[in-house]
Amino acid sequence: MCSQEGEGYRLLKEYANGFMVSQVLFAACELGVFELLAAAPEPLDSAAVSARLGASPRGTELLLDACVSLKLLQAGVRGGKAVYANTELASTYLVRGSPRSQRDMLMYTGRTTYVCWGHLAEAVREGRNQYLKAFGIPSEELFSAIYRSEGERLQFMRGLQDVWRLEGARVLAAFDLSPFRVICDLGGDFFTDPLPEADLYILARVLHDWTDAKCSHLLERLYQACRTGGGILVIESLLDADGRGPLTTVLYSLNMLVQTEGRERTPAQYRALLAPAGFRDVRCRRAGGIYGAVLARK
Ligand SMILES: C[S@@+](CC[C@H](N)C(=O)[O-])C[C@H]1O[C@@H](n2cnc3c(N)ncnc32)[C@H](O)[C@@H]1O
The missing domain is CATH 3.40.50.150 (Vaccinia Virus protein VP39)
Structure with a gap:
């Protein structure tokens, strides 16, 4: 009973928040996050991404971390700061001009x-x-x-x-x-x-x-x-x-x-x-x- 209720509640949250997942994907595409990171010679920190996209530092950081959580980006650490790069999924399907880009x-x-x-x-x-x-x-x-x-x-x-x-x-x-x-x-x-x-x-x-x-x-x-x-x-x-x-x-x-x-x-x-x-x-x-x-x- 308990585990069934747990599963039902988990599914409900997944369905209700599904649109947020879609919007993270759409917004990152719209802003050009994946092209920027594909063209950068090394992973970029959030301040560099926000400066180059002309986007707010706070919004950029939140969006980048959501992308990491969705496996669209991978995060590392350089000089004590988080830095971001495309995952294989993003390089394959999200970067403009990639042969399999969607x-x-x-x-x-x-x-x-x-x-x-x-x-x-x-x-x-x-x-x-x-x-x-x-x-x-x-x-x-x-x-x-x-x-x-x-x-x-x-x-x-x-x-x-x-x-x-x-x-x-x-x-x-x-x-x-x-x-x-x-x-x-x-x-x-x-x-x-x-x-x-x-x-x-x-x-x-x-x-x-x-x-x-x-x-x-x-x-x-x-x-x-x-x-x-x-x-x-x-x-x-x-x-x-x-x-x-x-x-x-x-x-x-x-x-x-x-x-x-x-x-x-x-x-x-x-x-x-x-x-x-x-x-x-x-x-x-x-x-x-x-x-x-x-x-x-x-
Ligand atoms: C969804 S597209 C599919 C195109 C192509 N067959 C494909 O699979 O990529 C729909 C097609 O219907 C045609 N069409 C004819 N009348 C249309 C209309 N009134 N509105 C939209 N598309 C129309 C378009 O020219 C277009 O080629």
Whole structure:
């Protein structure tokens, strides 16, 4: 009983304070802590970091120590003072320009996604995205549907690339795509623009933005454009059959609520969209990371 109560309380605190952990990460990225320490020839003390970042000494010291606690930085001692350096995690994933850097996605998540999530209860109540409350922008005035500016759109696209660099190869290896000669990776205004003829259409991280009705409309257009014997490859984060896991995908689905008009779906839900559009032989494969693949044929 006691140990169960202890575990429950520990979990509760972890959940309640989770946003603070995210904000430490976002703030350190935003301020350029990891680039500064990567470029420094030796570990820096807090005064040097605050001077070079133009940030307050008190705030900097607290942030650096929180980063140490989160294993984003490592601390040592030099001349009786604490000095800080990046951990391997930070050097690999947080420093701008590192081949596996996730910095752009983190910056987008901190500046945009996080603000929308501050209105999650309202999003659940209203069943729609929260750009109006988060940023004072009515949906119809957003640039290209969900971006506040061209700069934000480009940052999001760079962020998508960050994730794709780590996940893409594995997802594309889920099926043998060698029979498909002409492959079209769809982007832009695919609801209205003419679609090029191809053997395989890739819809990566697209359907989750849209309602079932809009997905069906797009899939019907693709079926018309697709060569007979060709196919469609849907790449998305796949929910478990009961819709209650994996946790990351369940959270992404709520993210679609606060930021778009869509949701993440189960393999059966993708089947239910693809089959009425005419696609057959629908096969789903999880790729071991965030994303899975659904291949269907015309
Ligand atoms: C989440 S991005 C995915 C991009 C790319 N397939 C990937 O996985 O990195 C969504 C795509 O939908 C397209 N799109 C079409 N209409 C859109 C709209 N109204 N708002 C946002 N994106 C839209 C964008 O051009 C973009 O290519």
